[in-house]
Amino acid sequence: MTKIVAMQKNILSILLFSIIATAQAVEYQSTEEFLLQAFSGNTPKPQVLWLKKHKQKIMADILQHKPGFMRTRYWQSAEKSVWVINEIGKIKPITTAVVIKNQRIDQIKVLAFRESRGWEVKYDFFTDQFKKNTLNKDLRLSQAIDGIAGATLSVRALTKTARLALFFDSLITHEK
DSSP states (O other): OHHHHHHHHHHHHHHHHHHHHHHHOEESSOHHHHHHHHTTTOOOOOEEEEOOHHHHHHHHHHHTSOOSOSEEEEEEOSSEEEEEEEEESSSSEEEEEEEEETTEEEEEEEEEEOSSSOGGGGSHHHHGGGTTOOBOTTSOBSSOOOOOTTOHHHHHHHHHHHHHHHHHHHHHHHHO
8 A cells, every 4th residue: 555655646746747847838928929019910021041150150159159050030121130049048948039120129028938947037127128239349238237146047048149139130231
């Protein structure tokens, strides 16, 4: 009888852990919904930016690790571009959308958060400080971003994402 009770407790623990782990993966808004909002219901067709070797070196400097992709999709209208980027927080990706207007961040929004900590980065009090940021010549943000206690890795992930989106936007802006 004790073996059965112990086995039931183990099964219950595994189920509880899997429910908690699944609950941590939260999608706040789909990419499609965000794009509809960003482009007032008239979402342009996605385009592709190919990132050649010398651009990947710059990406690696921004991300502080080797990028895991050679191309990225983006959406562009006459006045803005939108980039949806995944960057690792601690161990799982955070999906973030960044709207760039006139080489400045117009909006940044966490679309999906999969980490167990640091979810506070989704709130406007945090993301609003990215607005109007540009890249300086060292590829750093022009304005400092205040951190959140207990969310350091998530803050870093969003900061890298913002820098990367501004870098990508500069590439398509200079191609014209």
